[in-house]
Every structure is written in C-alpha cells, then in structure tokens.
Amino acid sequence: MSTSEHGLVFENRKSYLNSVYPLVKLAWVFVVAIGLFIYRSPISGAVMFLTILLVAMIAGKIPFQQILGSGKIIFGLGLLLMFFHFFVDPGNVVFKLGPLHITDNGLLQGPIFFFRLSVVVLASFILIWTTDTRDLMVSLTKAGVPYRGAFAVFLAMRFLPLIQKEVDAVKAAHSIRGKPTNSKFGHRFKLWRRYIFTILINGLRKAETTATSLECRAFGCFPTRTYVKDVHYKPLDLILLLVTILISGGLIVAERVL
Amino acid sequence: MVIESSEPFIKIKNVFYTHWNQETPTLKDLSLEIQPNTINVLVGPGGSGKSTLCSLFNGEIPHLLGGKLEGTVFVGGQNTNDLAVKNISQLVGHMLQDPESMFATLYVEDEIAFGPENLLIDAQEIKTSVNSLLELIQLQPQRNNLVWNLSGGQIQKLGLAVILAMHPKMVVLDEPTANLDPSATRSVHELILELRNQGMTILLVTRELDDFILSAADQLLVLDEGKIIANGNVQQVLKEFGSEMLTRLGIWLPETVEIGIALRDRFKVNLDRIPITVQETLHVLNQENLLRINLKLEQERSANRTLLPLSNPLISARNLEFTYNNGFKALNDVSFDIFPGEMLAIVGRNGAGKSTLAKLMVGLLKPQIGNLSLFDKPAAKWKVESLSEKIALVFQNPEHQFLTDTAFDEIAYSLLSRGVDDPNEVRKQVEDWMTRLDLLDFQKIHPFALSAGKKRRLGVATMLVCNPVVLLVDEPTYGQDKEMTQNLMALMESIRKLGVTVVMITHDMRLVQEYASRVLVMADGKILYEGEPSNLFCSEELLESANLRPTLLQELLKQYEDEGGCVCCSISTTDDFLNALEYSLASEDQYVN
Known part of the structure; x- marks a missing residue:
C-alpha cells in the first residue's frame, strides 16, 4: 500500500496551483488567515470557505473526496467549536434546551469560529497538496532563510504522511487486540494514549536515525549548498494572491458598509 | 582467495566501546583488519554487537553516538578520532538496517543528489553521478517516484546508491537483505559483487548467508559477545568454526555448508x-x-505433517479483488480455501498482495469484489473485534500491537479482553506462555525495551494465549536466530497438531520447505500456485515469476x-x-x- 492514498501528500496534478511559486502560496495562506480574523460576519467566512473550496477544486484539481477525507476531522472539530460557542457565549437567550441556553451572540460567533478553523486548515492543506516541500525549502532559502532552518520545515512536512501511515498501522493492530473493559470511553482513551506513545517513540527513533544520516551525508558542513533543481518565481503566480486580497478586502469593506 | 597483506583499509585495535547509557562495554578488546577491494562478511548471534561495530567505521562512534571508546580505529590510514564525520563519510558509507529512515527527501533522484549537494559539488556533475548510480541500481524508470512508494528491494538499492553518491571507498551494509524476497536478495548480492569488482571495499552484515555471497567473500568475521572470535579466509573459518557457528552461535549457514560440515x-x-x-x-x-544412492528414510519426518484436511474450509475466497484508493490493484481474481489444522505458507515477491490478503482475513479491510467467507459467515458481516476471537494476526512490526507497559501485562491484556479475569488464572496462563517462549525473565520489562527477537515472541504470545482457531503470522522468524526460529516453529507445529490452523506469510523458503503442508504463491495480486511445497520447487518458471528461488x-x-x-x-x-x-x-x- 502506498502512502499516496493518504490525504496529506503532495501530488503534481499539473494544475495552476502546482506551478505557483511556493512562497507566494505561503503568503496566500497568511492573507487568507488574516482576513478570517478580521471578518465580523459568518457570511464573509462562508464566502471565503466556498472560494477556497473552488480554488482547490478548479485551480488545484484536487478531488472533492480528498478534501472531505482529509478535512473531516477538522470540520468536525469546527462544528464542535461552533456548538460550544452557541451555549457559552454571553448574550440574549434565544432558545432553551433544558439547562442549556443558546444566545444570539453565540449563534453569530459559532459559525465565525467554525469558518476560521476550517478555512485556515483547508488553505494549509492546499499548500501541502500542491507544493513540493523541496521547492518550498529552496524558495525559503532564496528568500534569505538559512538552509538548515528551511530544511527543518521541509523535514517536518515530509514526516506528516509517514506519521499518518504509522497512526493507521497502530490503529489497525490495536483493533484486533479486543478490549478488556466495558467502558468504551475508557478504552478509547487508553488506545489514544498508546497511539501517541507509540508514534512518539517511533518518531524519536526515526528522528535520531535521520539526524545521524544527515550528518553522515555532510548536511550543514558548509554555509551554502548546491541545488540541482531550482524554482523560479513568475509574475503570473501573483494572480492567486491578488484575487484573494481583492475578495477578502471586498468582504471586509462590505461588512462595514452594508 | 587468500588475502595478501597490503596496507589494510580498516585497522581496528583493542577497541572497547561502552554506550552512553550502559555500564558494560558492547565491544570488548576487538581487533580486526579489512583489506581494500574485498568483500568481508560479518556474522554473529543477535545482540553480539554487529550494528555497534558498524558504527565504528564511519565515525558515528565516537562523534555522533557518544559513549566511551578505547583503542584505535584507523580508516584509510587515518584515526577516526582525528577526522570530522563529513570527511569520514567520503571514506566509508554506512547503510543502516532500515535505509528508509536514512532518507531525507521525497523523490528517488533527489535522495541520491542530497549528499553531493551538501558537499557543494557542481550541479551538472551531480546530475551525471545520479544518472550513473540510477543505472547501476537499475532504478532509472523510478527516478521520479516518491521514496516511500518503492518496493523493499528498491529501497535497499536506493539506500546503497545514497551512500555511493558520497563516493566512499568502502561501504558497510547492515542486513541489507532482511525481509526481501529471494530474488531481490540475490539481486542485492549481485550488486555487492559488482561494487567489489569496481574496486570498492565491502563489509556485509547478514543473517542470510547464501552460497553466492559466501563464495564471493574474501573474509568471514564471526562476532560473539562483542569480540571477534574468528576471522580470515572463508574456508579457514568454516573449517575451524563451522560447527560452533551452527550449534553454539545459532548462525544460519547455507544448507550446502551444513551438509559439508556434517559429512x-x-x-x-x-x-x-x-x-x-x-x-x-x-x-x-x-x-x-x-x-548414486537410493535415498530413503527409516521414518519420514514429513509423514508426520498434516495431510490436507477434507473437512469444510474455515476461510474461503472466490474471485476476490481489492483496489486501494490510489488505484493500486492489490488483489485480482483470488480464490483459495484454508482448512482446519493445516500449516499454510503464503509466499511471493514484495508487493504481491500477501499483506492485503491478511488484512482482509482479519477484517481490517473489507472485500470489494468477490466473496470472502470467514468461519461460514461473509467477511462483510464480521466486526473486527468479534473476528479477533477466531483469527489472530501477528503483525510484522510487533510494536504496533503493544498496549501496556510490561511484557507480563501485554499477554494478560489479551486474556482480559477475552473475558478471563480471575487473577490466578491470568497469572498461570501468562507465566506458562512466557516460559514456553523464553520470556519469563523479562516479564517486568517494557515491551518497547525488549530486543527485536523478544518483541516478536511477545507478539506471538499475545495472540496464542487467546487460543485462536487460525493464527496468521507475518514473517514469523524475522529477526530471530536459528535456535529461536526452530523453537518458534516447533511451537507453531505443536499448536497446529492441536488443531489450530497456522498461516505464515514469509520469504524464507527454508521455512516453507521444512514446515508448510501447503503453499500459496502470489504475484501481482494473483495466486500463481496452490499446493504442496515440493511441487513448487520443481517449477523453475513458477519460482521465477514469483521472484522466488528454490532452497539450496x-x-x-x-x-x-x-x-x-x-x-x-x-x-x-x-x-x-x-x-x-x-x-x-x-x-x-x-x-x-
């Protein structure tokens, strides 16, 4: 089984987003995130959510199934966060559910937080899906980041799908061990604790081996290094950034004018 | 080939090495020499210090791993203490047991280029070097593949190319063929011979000493408890220490050598x-x-093996197909039956579909096309937890299965999850299994802290204690020395005699030959052969198409x-x-x- 069937892996689909200079995409994620923290209305968040979804599917050629598959945990967490705000935010009570009170402010803030979380994570996923992490490292180096630091970002992103693969393997292995307690929650908690332990231990071992291997392959010996493959910025890459700034700016203005 | 004494490339003298977190030395008064342009094979029982010794050559010890080193290690005439790791790496390359963990980039060609890029070698020169290395390891078509999409054999070859890219004069290969199918193993060994012919010095650490590599080797070194107890010309070592290697040290030697020593x-x-x-x-x-003798046995051992049962199959598959989300078709029109009380071996090249089949049988995957019946019920209707009471799978990496903090609790967990909650009964059964698998002295040890062989045995114990109807073991003897392999297989044989069906997924054709009552050969998601092992070994064509080789x-x-x-x-x-x-x-x- 290859890892590429897992969600968070770069794939060159020969899309517009694949060709955009990595630093521009990184800047784009920041622009999207900043906009979301300025919006006051959930409608702006929803518009941006749809925009990012369309960007992923059209400009990135990423299948909707993949977006849903990788994002379901985050979207689920976003929904939990939304419901949490419904009940805990102070404001005028508009609905009562036993001892729980839903407030008008909660109904407004809940979706805002849902979209903040979902859109920022989705934009980050798009960056991962469409960017060869090696190219991101090279472009960061070109922007003046010391290559050892840039490589740390690269390694972190490189290990993501491997960690996901490890989680799947551990989950599968644990599921056939059965459970000795009737407490479903207690068992699940124990399993999660063990997933984290196993992945942490194996992660540390891998990190140690990789670090040794890097040293043995002369990584960091010189202040610079050769790059066999180079990446180049093109003015066309800026379209993504400019269109997003226009939409985000438009939404901020519209919130204040309308 | 008798090694004439020129200036040795490696000269280790009176080395004692103690790991930073240990009190007693792993290497004890160790001395050896390695001549340039030779193949040197290092063997020794598990835990004898082979991997630690490998770390001496490229400066990992003392520069990266710390610890206390006494004695001298000279590489290419220079003391490793006086050299920086980056300089030693251009003299000696070390391929680790798991080369995948050495990889730092995403793509095959990037991985080979990574080292030379760090050395500030000109980009054009690196491209030329990458091309020639890809040709050498025969991975040109995969040059743009993701490194984790390579097969086991390809990963080993890429690992070799990664260290060759640094243009070392010597390569140290730590178990490069562990878990490879027999053809991939031979292909790695041929590559090693090619490198020696090109002037490289090789140190090969292996458990799989076959006739090919042993014939090609210039020096055989035997390590035991941190000491080189024998070294020199292969014939000289086999003659003087062959019997001891087979008996006391439990080292796998080619069957021809075993016969020769017995003769x-x-x-x-x-x-x-x-x-x-x-x-x-x-x-x-x-x-x-x-x-020209009529070879006959007074009593055929094989007659004791199970005859194919005529009862209803426990597991039955018809026209089974399975395709992963990425479009990889792992199983294609697979049909087979598994009967009570048999020992079935599933063999085939890396990526043939064996592990997918195992996951379908334990319910971790659900069939997409075709029928799979498990214990008279369609696979789709089984829940993993209920199915685990009937069929147990011992994973290739036992660590993935561990859930508790001691070896004792790990086995106890299996009993508790099957409803056995009387503490006396739990203790009795756990101790019984720990004794049978030689684990009793390690009951308080954390499962992750056990050696690879003990982890494997603990994994088997956690499954056997549940009395499964079918025991499915992925590479049962991986990481085990000869004695432990024989103990483990004897245990499997004994539970099979009690009626438990044992299914082993393996590359070890000696196990198939010795223990399997039936064998299922897979290649490219299809079953190529189903029947007695002896017939399999008769068909060269079949063996070749499944990347297998007959045993010696x-x-x-x-x-x-x-x-x-x-x-x-x-x-x-x-x-x-x-x-x-x-x-x-x-x-x-x-x-x-």
Missing part, C-alpha cells in the same frame, strides 16, 4: 574444503561414492537425481538428507542399478 564430522569424510555451492557438494558426494537443498536434490541418484523419500531438511544418506548406506540395496 566431515558425522560421516568422517576427509575434506580439503567445506563445500559451499551445490556443484561443490555434488563433487564431494561423488568423490566419496555417495552420489532442493537444488541439490534435483541435481542429485540428474547425476543418477534416487531421492525415494520426502526430504525437507538437511537432517533428513543426512539421515537418508546414513540409513541408505546401511541398507543392502543402497546403490541405484
């Missing part, structure tokens, strides 16, 4: 050299007038018959062969007419 020790044959290849063995047999014993028996001998009984081990030889020699009609 000398048991049949009192005067040998100038221990035969390594099949041809050499036949030559010795011919010289001793042992070639099977090759020997085939050629024995070609030379006029008669194999009139079922022979599945070297002991069978030697017993047959002894029994037949004592009988009246010993010679073929």
Whole structure:
C-alpha cells in the first residue's frame, strides 16, 4: 500500500496551483488567515470557505473526496467549536434546551469560529497538496532563510504522511487486540494514549536515525549548498494572491458598509 | 582467495566501546583488519554487537553516538578520532538496517543528489553521478517516484546508491537483505559483487548467508559477545568454526555448508574444503561414492505433517479483488480455501498482495469484489473485534500491537479482553506462555525495551494465549536466530497438531520447505500456485515469476537425481538428507542399478 492514498501528500496534478511559486502560496495562506480574523460576519467566512473550496477544486484539481477525507476531522472539530460557542457565549437567550441556553451572540460567533478553523486548515492543506516541500525549502532559502532552518520545515512536512501511515498501522493492530473493559470511553482513551506513545517513540527513533544520516551525508558542513533543481518565481503566480486580497478586502469593506 | 597483506583499509585495535547509557562495554578488546577491494562478511548471534561495530567505521562512534571508546580505529590510514564525520563519510558509507529512515527527501533522484549537494559539488556533475548510480541500481524508470512508494528491494538499492553518491571507498551494509524476497536478495548480492569488482571495499552484515555471497567473500568475521572470535579466509573459518557457528552461535549457514560440515564430522569424510555451492557438494558426494544412492528414510519426518484436511474450509475466497484508493490493484481474481489444522505458507515477491490478503482475513479491510467467507459467515458481516476471537494476526512490526507497559501485562491484556479475569488464572496462563517462549525473565520489562527477537515472541504470545482457531503470522522468524526460529516453529507445529490452523506469510523458503503442508504463491495480486511445497520447487518458471528461488537443498536434490541418484523419500531438511544418506548406506540395496 502506498502512502499516496493518504490525504496529506503532495501530488503534481499539473494544475495552476502546482506551478505557483511556493512562497507566494505561503503568503496566500497568511492573507487568507488574516482576513478570517478580521471578518465580523459568518457570511464573509462562508464566502471565503466556498472560494477556497473552488480554488482547490478548479485551480488545484484536487478531488472533492480528498478534501472531505482529509478535512473531516477538522470540520468536525469546527462544528464542535461552533456548538460550544452557541451555549457559552454571553448574550440574549434565544432558545432553551433544558439547562442549556443558546444566545444570539453565540449563534453569530459559532459559525465565525467554525469558518476560521476550517478555512485556515483547508488553505494549509492546499499548500501541502500542491507544493513540493523541496521547492518550498529552496524558495525559503532564496528568500534569505538559512538552509538548515528551511530544511527543518521541509523535514517536518515530509514526516506528516509517514506519521499518518504509522497512526493507521497502530490503529489497525490495536483493533484486533479486543478490549478488556466495558467502558468504551475508557478504552478509547487508553488506545489514544498508546497511539501517541507509540508514534512518539517511533518518531524519536526515526528522528535520531535521520539526524545521524544527515550528518553522515555532510548536511550543514558548509554555509551554502548546491541545488540541482531550482524554482523560479513568475509574475503570473501573483494572480492567486491578488484575487484573494481583492475578495477578502471586498468582504471586509462590505461588512462595514452594508 | 587468500588475502595478501597490503596496507589494510580498516585497522581496528583493542577497541572497547561502552554506550552512553550502559555500564558494560558492547565491544570488548576487538581487533580486526579489512583489506581494500574485498568483500568481508560479518556474522554473529543477535545482540553480539554487529550494528555497534558498524558504527565504528564511519565515525558515528565516537562523534555522533557518544559513549566511551578505547583503542584505535584507523580508516584509510587515518584515526577516526582525528577526522570530522563529513570527511569520514567520503571514506566509508554506512547503510543502516532500515535505509528508509536514512532518507531525507521525497523523490528517488533527489535522495541520491542530497549528499553531493551538501558537499557543494557542481550541479551538472551531480546530475551525471545520479544518472550513473540510477543505472547501476537499475532504478532509472523510478527516478521520479516518491521514496516511500518503492518496493523493499528498491529501497535497499536506493539506500546503497545514497551512500555511493558520497563516493566512499568502502561501504558497510547492515542486513541489507532482511525481509526481501529471494530474488531481490540475490539481486542485492549481485550488486555487492559488482561494487567489489569496481574496486570498492565491502563489509556485509547478514543473517542470510547464501552460497553466492559466501563464495564471493574474501573474509568471514564471526562476532560473539562483542569480540571477534574468528576471522580470515572463508574456508579457514568454516573449517575451524563451522560447527560452533551452527550449534553454539545459532548462525544460519547455507544448507550446502551444513551438509559439508556434517559429512566431515558425522560421516568422517576427509575434506580439503567445506563445500559451499551445490556443484561443490555434488563433487564431494561423488568423490566419496555417495552420489548414486537410493535415498530413503527409516521414518519420514514429513509423514508426520498434516495431510490436507477434507473437512469444510474455515476461510474461503472466490474471485476476490481489492483496489486501494490510489488505484493500486492489490488483489485480482483470488480464490483459495484454508482448512482446519493445516500449516499454510503464503509466499511471493514484495508487493504481491500477501499483506492485503491478511488484512482482509482479519477484517481490517473489507472485500470489494468477490466473496470472502470467514468461519461460514461473509467477511462483510464480521466486526473486527468479534473476528479477533477466531483469527489472530501477528503483525510484522510487533510494536504496533503493544498496549501496556510490561511484557507480563501485554499477554494478560489479551486474556482480559477475552473475558478471563480471575487473577490466578491470568497469572498461570501468562507465566506458562512466557516460559514456553523464553520470556519469563523479562516479564517486568517494557515491551518497547525488549530486543527485536523478544518483541516478536511477545507478539506471538499475545495472540496464542487467546487460543485462536487460525493464527496468521507475518514473517514469523524475522529477526530471530536459528535456535529461536526452530523453537518458534516447533511451537507453531505443536499448536497446529492441536488443531489450530497456522498461516505464515514469509520469504524464507527454508521455512516453507521444512514446515508448510501447503503453499500459496502470489504475484501481482494473483495466486500463481496452490499446493504442496515440493511441487513448487520443481517449477523453475513458477519460482521465477514469483521472484522466488528454490532452497539450496532442493537444488541439490534435483541435481542429485540428474547425476543418477534416487531421492525415494520426502526430504525437507538437511537432517533428513543426512539421515537418508546414513540409513541408505546401511541398507543392502543402497546403490541405484
């Protein structure tokens, strides 16, 4: 089984987003995130959510199934966060559910937080899906980041799908061990604790081996290094950034004018 | 080949090394020399210090791993203490047991270029070097593949290319063929020979000493408890220490060598050299007038093996297909049955679909097309937890299965999850299994802190304690030395005799030959053969299409018959062969007419 069937892996689909200079995409994620923290209305968040979804599917050629598959945990967490705000935010009570009170402010803030979380994570996923992490490292180096630091970002992103693969393997292995307690929650908690332990231990071992291997392959010996493959910025890459700034700016203005 | 003493490339003298977190030294008063342009094979039992020794050559010790090093290590005439790691890496490259963990980039060609890029070598020069290395390891078509999409054999070859890219004069290969199918193993060994022919010095650490690599080796080194107890010319070491390697140290030697040593020790044959290849063995047999014999056994060991049961199958698959989300078709029109009380081996090349089949059988995957019946119920209707009461899977990486903080609790967990909650009963059963698998002294140890072999045995114990109807083991003897392998397989055989069906997924054709009552051969998601192991070994075409090779014993028996001998009984081990030889020699009609 290859890892590429897992969600968070770069794939060159020969899309517009694949060709955009990595630093521009990184800047784009920041622009999207900043906009979301300025919006006051959930409608702006929803518009941006749809925009990012369309960007992923059209400009990135990423299948909707993949977006849903990788994002379901985050979207689920976003929904939990939304419901949490419904009940805990102070404001005028508009609905009562036993001892729980839903407030008008909660109904407004809940979706805002849902979209903040979902859109920022989705934009980050798009960056991962469409960017060869090696190219991101090279472009960061070109922007003046010391290559050892840039490589740390690269390694972190490189290990993501491997960690996901490890989680799947551990989950599968644990599921056939059965459970000795009737407490479903207690068992699940124990399993999660063990997933984290196993992945942490194996992660540390891998990190140690990789670090040794890097040293043995002369990584960091010189202040610079050769790059066999180079990446180049093109003015066309800026379209993504400019269109997003226009939409985000438009939404901020519209919130204040309308 | 007798090594003439020129200036050695490696000279280690009186080395003691203690790991930073240990009190006693792992390497003790160790001295050795390695000549340039030679293949050197290092063997030794598990835990003898082989991997630690490997770390001496490229400066990982003392520069990266810390610890206390006494004595001197000279590489290319220079003391490793006085050299920086980056300089040693251009003298000695070290390929780790798991080369995948060495990789730092995403793509095959990027991985090879990574080291030279760090050395500020010109980009054009690196491109030329990458091309020639890809050609050498025969991975040109995969140059743009993601490194984690390579097969096991390809990963090993890429690992080799990664260190060769640094243009070292010597390479240290730590178990490069562990878990590879027999053809991939041979292909890695051929690559090693090619490198030696190109002027490289090689140190190969391996458990899989086959006739090919042993014939090609210039020096054999035997490590035991941190000391080199034998080294020198292969013949010299085999003659002087061969018996000890087989018995006390439990080292796997080629079956031909086992036979050769037995001919000398048991049949009192005067040998100038221990035969390594099949041809050499036949030559010795011919010289001793042992070639044209009717080989018979007084009592056939194989007759004790289970006959194929005629009862209803426990597991039955018809036209099964399975495709992963990325479009990879792992199973294609697969049909088979598994019967009660048999020992079935599933063999085939890396990526043939064996693990997918195992996951379908334990319910971790659901069939997409075709029918899979598990214990008279469609697989789709089983829940993983309920199914685990009937069929147990021992994963290739046992750590993935561990859930508790001590080896004792790990086995107890299995009992508790099956509803056995009487503390006395739990203790009794856990201790019983720990004793049977030689784990009793480690009951308080964290499962992750056990050695690879003990982890494997603990993984098996956690499954066997549940009394499954079917035990499915992925690479049962991976990481085990010879003695432990025999113990583990004897245990499997004993539970099989009690009625448990044992299914083993393996690359070890010696296990198949010795223990399996039936074998399922897979390639490219299809079943190529289903039947008795002896018939499998007769078909060269079938073996080739599944990336398998006959065992040396099977090759020997085939050629024995070609030379006029008669194999009139079922022979599945070297002991069978030697017993047959002894029994037949004592009988009246010993010679073929």
